[in-house]
Amino acid sequence: MAQDTADCAQPLTVLAEDELIFRDSVREFAVARVRPLVREMDEHAKIARALIDQLFELGVMGIEVPEVYGGAGGRFFHSVLAVEELSRVDPSVGVLVDVQNTLVINAFLKWGNDDVKRRYLPKLAAGTVGAYALSEAGSGSDAFALSARAREDGDHFVIGGRKLWITNGNEADLFIVFATIKPEAGYRGITAFLVERGFPGFTVGKKEDKLGIRASSTCELILEECRVPRTNVLGEPGQGYKVAIETLNEGRIGIGAQMLGLAEGALEHAVKYTKERKQFGKAIAEFQGVQFQLARAAVDVETAKLTVYNAARLRDAGRPFLTEAAICKILSSEVAERVSSLAVNLFGGNGFVKEYPVEKLFRDAKIGQIYEGTSNLQLQTIAKQLMSWP
Numbered sequence: 548m549a550q551d552t553a554d555c556a557q558p559l560t561v562l563a564e565d566e567l568i569f570r571d572s573v574r575e576f577a578v579a580r581v582r583p584l585v586r587e588m589d590e591h592a593k594i595a596r597a598l599i600d601q602l603f604e605l606g607v608m609g610i611e612v613p614e615v616y617g618g619a620g621g622r623f624f625h626s627v628l629a630v631e632e633l634s635r636v637d638p639s640v641g642v643l644v645d646v647q648n649t650l651v652i653n654a655f656l657k658w659g660n661d662d663v664k665r666r667y668l669p670k671l672a673a674g675t676v677g678a679y680a681l682s683e684a685g686s687g688s689d690a691f692a693l694s695a696r697a698r699e700d701g702d703h704f705v706i707g708g709r710k711l712w713i714t715n716g717n718e719a720d721l722f723i724v725f726a727t728i729k730p731e732a733g734y735r736g737i738t739a740f741l742v743e744r745g746f747p748g749f750t751v752g753k754k755e756d757k758l759g760i761r762a763s764s765t766c767e768l769i770l771e772e773c774r775v776p777r778t779n780v781l782g783e784p785g786q787g788y789k790v791a792i793e794t795l796n797e798g799r800i801g802i803g804a805q806m807l808g809l810a811e812g813a814l815e816h817a818v819k820y821t822k823e824r825k826q827f828g829k830a831i832a833e834f835q836g837v838q839f840q841l842a843r844a845a846v847d848v849e850t851a852k853l854t855v856y857n858a859a860r861l862r863d864a865g866r867p868f869l870t871e872a873a874i875c876k877i878l879s880s881e882v883a884e885r886v887s888s889l890a891v892n893l894f895g896g897n898g899f900v901k902e903y904p905v906e907k908l909f910r911d912a913k914i915g916q917i918y919e920g921t922s923n924l925q926l927q928t929i930a931k932q933l934m935s936w937p
């Protein structure tokens with residue numbers, strides 16, 4: 548048997564040199580620039596525009612955009628690292644960066660023709676926030692039952708309909724909007740359109756008042772006779788379902804990273820606090836009961852990390868990753884809920900008030916089990932794989 552360790556696969560959590568440098572730069576940024584704003588952004592339910600501009604300057608708003616288009620020319624794994632590090636400090640900032648990279652830019656890279664890439668990728672890398680608009684009031688888990696309609700009119704399509712729950716709705720200038728051009732064709736009529744905020748007939752509607760990730764905007768979009776040039780179809784007409792399925796399969800790994808980062812942040816706070824807080828004459832971290840709770844949380848975090856990194860690395864290696872992505876999302880979101888809940892408990896009364904950071908993380912954790920496919924939908928994907936076994 549070969550003894551040469553060069554033949555061995557790398558441990559999943561060992562970062563390559565470029566990954567390490569990138570991770571550290573985002574980590575430093577999150578601590579120095581994001582942390583001081585977290586509470587205020589949560590209270591005002593708004594991400595400061597100046598912070599978004601700094602995210603562009605840092606290079607995390609166009610991670611996979613090729614350098615010829617002004618992006619960072621990175622890999623999907625870099626996006627996962629950025630979302631993880633930012634979410635450790637603020638999962639609202641994490642999801643802004645996540646949607647921009649793992650959904651919007653990802654869809655452009657995979658489905659955009661040269662013209663679309665030339666027109667939009669430099670903007671997305673330089674200052675334009677993107678959003679991804681699939682869900683509607685009547686179609687969430689059953690995403691392809693959407694009712695937004697588009698009809699041809701010369702060299703334009705004219706879209707009518709409403710989209711709900713759209714992340715980055717307030718900040719975005721460019722929206723990938725899914726509508727059907729042929730309702731009778733079912734999912735095969737669904738088409739992805741690139742809609743600019745200034746297009747006639749397009750408005751951003753009400754912003755949701757939410758339990759968690761409050762600084763991340765979640766908005767309704769209203770399209771009334773909205774005229775979109777034919778050249779702004781992403782992929783081919785009728786291929787929108789493929790655009791949606793493929794990007795969401797990958798996007799889910801980004802949500803896994805968001806929830807992983809959140810859990811890491813909560814565990815760090817819990818360890819620090821329990822080492823400082825004294826009861827019965829000593830730090831509460833000295834009680835074995837507390838240490839075991841923290842150790843369980845560490846087991847959770849490590850398990851989530853392995854599944855997220857594995858799914859991301861499979862994706863970058865061009866290997867199948869569908870089941871692994873579903874597993875990483877369901878597991879990481881459950882871990883985020885458990886670990887942030889423990890952090891609240893270990894902070895005692897201080898865990899319940901806004902002066903300390905963990906009640907926010909506890910509120911933020913819940914969304915991981917809902918968006919980009921609920922946990923039940925992830926179980927459906929995993930079960931489908933099991934049912935294909937002989």
Ligand SMILES: Cc1cc2nc3c(=O)[nH]c(=O)nc-3n(C[C@H](O)[C@H](O)[C@H](O)COP(=O)(O)OP(=O)(O)OC[C@H]3O[C@@H](n4cnc5c(N)ncnc54)[C@H](O)[C@@H]3O)c2cc1C
Binds near residue numbers: 686687689914921
């Ligand atoms: C903060 C936030 C941000 C969002 N951002 C975006 C965005 O940027 N773009 C976008 O397009 N959408 C976005 N969404 C929408 C999100 O993806 C949907 O809310 C989600 O897919 C669930 O759909 P729903 O709300 O209609 O719930 P429903 O589909 O009505 O589900 C309700 C419950 O029924 C269960 N259920 C449904 N069908 C089944 C089934 N077949 N088997 C078992 N259980 C089932 C679900 O698991 C869930 O528990 C966002 C939502 C929120 C809350």
